[in-house]
Amino acid sequence: MYQYTDFDRQFVKLRAEQHRDQLERWQKGQLSDEEFRPLRLQNGWYVQRYAPMLRVAVPYGEISAKQLSVLATIAKDYDQPEDKLFAKAQAQQDLLPGKSPRLIKGYGHFTTRQNVQFNWIPLSKSADVMDLLATVDMHGIQTSGNCIRNITTDELAGVAVDEVVDPRPYAEILRQWSTLHPEFAFLPRKFKIAITGAREDRAAIGWHDVGLQLLKNAAGEVGFKVWVGGGMGRTPIIGTLVREFLPWQHIMNYLEAVVRVYNRWGRRDNLYKARIKILVKAEGQRYIDEVEAEFDDVVNKDGGPHTISQAEFNRVAACFVEPKAPANASVSAHSNLQDPGFQRWLHQNVVAHKNPKLRAVTLSFKRLGLAPGDVTAEQLEASAQLVAKYSRGEARVTHSQNLVLPWVPETQLFDLWQDAKALGLASPNIGLLNDMIACPGGDYCALANARAIPVAAAISERYQDIDELDDLGPIDLHISGCINSCGHHHSGHIGILGVDKDGKEWYQVTLGGSDGSALSGTAGPGKVVGPSFSAAEVPEVIEAVINTYLELRAPTGNGRAEYFIETLRRVGQDPFKIEANAARHTEPALA
Amino acid sequence: MKHGMNVMQILSFKDHSYVADTSTIGMANDADPRAVSLEGVKRIDLHFPKFTDGRAYSQAFLLRRRLGFKGEIRATGDVLIDQLVAMARTGFDVAVLREGLDASAAQRQFERFPAFYQGSALDTQPLFAKDLA
Numbered sequence: 001m002y003q004y005t006d007f008d009r010q011f012v013k014l015r016a017e018q019h020r021d022q023l024e025r026w027q028k029g030q031l032s033d034e035e036f037r038p039l040r041l042q043n044g045w046y047v048q049r050y051a052p053m054l055r056v057a058v059p060y061g062e063i064s065a066k067q068l069s070v071l072a073t074i075a076k077d078y079d080q081p082e083d084k085l086f087a088k089a090q091a092q093q094d095l096l097p098g099k100s101p102r103l104i105k106g107y108g109h110f111t112t113r114q115n116v117q118f119n120w121i122p123l124s125k126s127a128d129v130m131d132l133l134a135t136v137d138m139h140g141i142q143t144s145g146n147c148i149r150n151i152t153t154d155e156l157a158g159v160a161v162d163e164v165v166d167p168r169p170y171a172e173i174l175r176q177w178s179t180l181h182p183e184f185a186f187l188p189r190k191f192k193i194a195i196t197g198a199r200e201d202r203a204a205i206g207w208h209d210v211g212l213q214l215l216k217n218a219a220g221e222v223g224f225k226v227w228v229g230g231g232m233g234r235t236p237i238i239g240t241l242v243r244e245f246l247p248w249q250h251i252m253n254y255l256e257a258v259v260r261v262y263n264r265w266g267r268r269d270n271l272y273k274a275r276i277k278i279l280v281k282a283e284g285q286r287y288i289d290e291v292e293a294e295f296d297d298v299v300n301k302d303g304g305p306h307t308i309s310q311a312e313f314n315r316v317a318a319c320f321v322e323p324k325a326p327a328n329a330s331v332s333a334h335s336n337l338q339d340p341g342f343q344r345w346l347h348q349n350v351v352a353h354k355n356p357k358l359r360a361v362t363l364s365f366k367r368l369g370l371a372p373g374d375v376t377a378e379q380l381e382a383s384a385q386l387v388a389k390y391s392r393g394e395a396r397v398t399h400s401q402n403l404v405l406p407w408v409p410e411t412q413l414f415d416l417w418q419d420a421k422a423l424g425l426a427s428p429n430i431g432l433l434n435d436m437i438a439c440p441g442g443d444y445c446a447l448a449n450a451r452a453i454p455v456a457a458a459i460s461e462r463y464q465d466i467d468e469l470d471d472l473g474p475i476d477l478h479i480s481g482c483i484n485s486c487g488h489h490h491s492g493h494i495g496i497l498g499v500d501k502d503g504k505e506w507y508q509v510t511l512g513g514s515d516g517s518a519l520s521g522t523a524g525p526g527k528v529v530g531p532s533f534s535a536a537e538v539p540e541v542i543e544a545v546i547n548t549y550l551e552l553r554a555p556t557g558n559g560r561a562e563y564f565i566e567t568l569r570r571v572g573q574d575p576f577k578i579e580a581n582a583a584r585h586t587e588p589a590l591a
Numbered sequence: 592m593k594h595g596m597n598v599m600q601i602l603s604f605k606d607h608s609y610v611a612d613t614s615t616i617g618m619a620n621d622a623d624p625r626a627v628s629l630e631g632v633k634r635i636d637l638h639f640p641k642f643t644d645g646r647a648y649s650q651a652f653l654l655r656r657r658l659g660f661k662g663e664i665r666a667t668g669d670v671l672i673d674q675l676v677a678m679a680r681t682g683f684d685v686a687v688l689r690e691g692l693d694a695s696a697a698q699r700q701f702e703r704f705p706a707f708y709q710g711s712a713l714d715t716q717p718l719f720a721k722d723l724a
Binding site for chain 2: 007010011014017018021022025030031035038039146176177179180181182183184185186187252260263264268297301302303305306308309312315
């Protein structure tokens with residue numbers, strides 16, 4: 001992974017110092033709440049329902065064992081609200097209708113943008129936490145705010161067998177370029193970039209403000225295919241292709257043009273119309289023409305100062321080679337490779353690697369008793385140790401809220417399985433129905449209209465039988481507590497969206513969404529099945545949809561049954577809609 | 592930014608006045624600076640209606656870097672301490688603090704970061720180009 005230079009390290013420390021300065025001025029009343037808010041947001045500090053939330057940046061999801069260990073310390077020592085606050089929050093939770101899992105503290109959360117969040121750190125301790133993060137080259141820079149956010153990529157970047165170009169050096173170069181960019185700190189709205197360098201899109205690039213696909217042209221030269229103006233939220237839109245092939249050296253020049261035109265032209269009068277997707281949709285070719293003209297000026301009039309030199313590329317790319325194998329790597333001693341549990345885990349949670357001697361392994365953070373992506377202090381520390389022991393000190397936070405160990409020797413898989421199993425992180429469910437994506441929802445988030453965690457828990461409880469899950473095959477179930485779509489409900493094969501009607505929680509169910517992966521097909525939003533459902537109805541509606549699939553699925557030519565999304569595509573939405581709506585309780589739901 | 596506030600003159604609200612004439616012009620923050628005649632212009636006032644509205648940063652960049660404007664570019668409106676460095680880097684050389692603000696916390700903001708990653712209107716080369724030169 002990227003190795004910080006002295007400059008990089010100092011920069012993060014100074015950023016932490018700057019946060020302390022701002023915090024102290026706010027505490028002294030020299031900065032108003034309104035003035036401090038955008039500043040703290042650009043360091044990852046939100047104020048949530050009950051307490052502040054910190055979002056720590058994990059650039060393109062890549063994280064070291066040492067960093068995980070410091071996150072464990074933060075969870076243990078700082079994700080600790082005062083007893084009074086915690087008790088008061090739980091008392092408020094207890095008043096909510098239906099059952100919600102009890103609040104927890106001392107933990108972190110893997111997010112859909114490959115970051116890590118904490119929910120209970122008092123703001124007064126925020127500067128100490130930033131200092132601690134800086135000791136392992138971590139920070140919260142631009143994890144929130146109307147600026148260029150953490151750049152995401154394929155969780156298998158650098159190890160995937162179908163990779164054409166490793167996207168990580170480019171992601172790092174863009175991270176540096178976007179960090180404290182003076183012109184783009186106050187854009188109309190947040191700005192998210194995703195990059196992939198593989199044949200399959202595992203980074204949902206169509207759904208981003210800018211989606212980048214690295215490829216090689218006929219001459220073998222590396223370049224980017226560029227999409228602009230994708231996004232979820234109230235108006236789900238897939239990005240528009242604006243460049244078939246942009247030579248790699250020009251990516252910063254081109255993005256400078258894309259973002260500058262957006263900064264000048266994007267709407268600032270309406271929060272819901274401020275994303276670049278609305279601008280691209282409204283202006284169409286005029287926007288693209290302006291970007292091309294601006295790009296031309298950046299290169300020819302300004303001299304293209306951000307054209308990436310070969311030397312700079314080489315410097316950064318040198319960090320992204322296969323990490324050295326430890327000298328004392330042992331072969332699993334007591335392996336019973338035929339153990340059916342091990343075989344199932346191999347099949348579901350382990351994928352092939354560029355290096356035939358290695359595998360990429362996903363630790364599952366989808367299990368009963370904890371919300372999707374939640375990770376306790378103990379599990380963070382234990383994960384750090386697994387990463388150090390089995391994956392050469394490197395891991396990846398995935399957009400589906402799990403942790404990938406990308407450098408595991410094939411000969412150590414059995415030991416890793418046993419260790420992961422002992423920690424409860426070896427559920428063989430990656431890609432299956434209960435490997436669902438969910439945002440923290442109304443239990444924590446001040447923006448949410450409805451809770452996501454109880455819905456996720458109810459569905460998880462219903463689907464625990466691993467044989468049944470295996471039989472159902474891959475299904476993307478995505479849950480968002482509000483239209484901001486942090487739980488990516490638009491791209492789920494089954495999407496669940498929390499909505500507020502007359503102060504009550506209701507849930508819209510959509511079918512047929514796609515993130516753009518090989519399984520899911522061309523990226524696009526799902527379609528709503530009908531009026532929204534009550535929380536109690538949701539698990540039954542999901543079951544009705546699943547049962548419809550089981551009835552209608554046909555064999556494919558290659559000896560397996562159709563997957564859920566394939567059946568849905570073949571037969572269309574209607575049979576699913578009918579059964580979903582029939583699962584309503586007799587009390588008529590609100591239209 | 593080793594030069595500290597040498598790169599930017601910070602005015603209190605009462606020290607600022609604006610009278611439009613041939614050498615001093617004001618520009619609305621949705622104007623394209625390339626469409627304005629800069630003939631004989633010595634000072635351009637750009638406007639931040641709210642500090643979170645970042646359009647004037649792009650205007651300043653275009654004026655200073657693209658058009659090579661050598662006169663004064665003045666930041667007016669909701670100009671706060673924590674945005675001054677970004678303003679200087681995009682090409683502003685004078686900033687008028689919002690009424691009632693005192694500049695005592697400003698100097699250390701300029702002294703904090705010795706350098707930045709990306710090039711700007713003030714310092715056109717990115718860090719990597721300097722490092723490897």
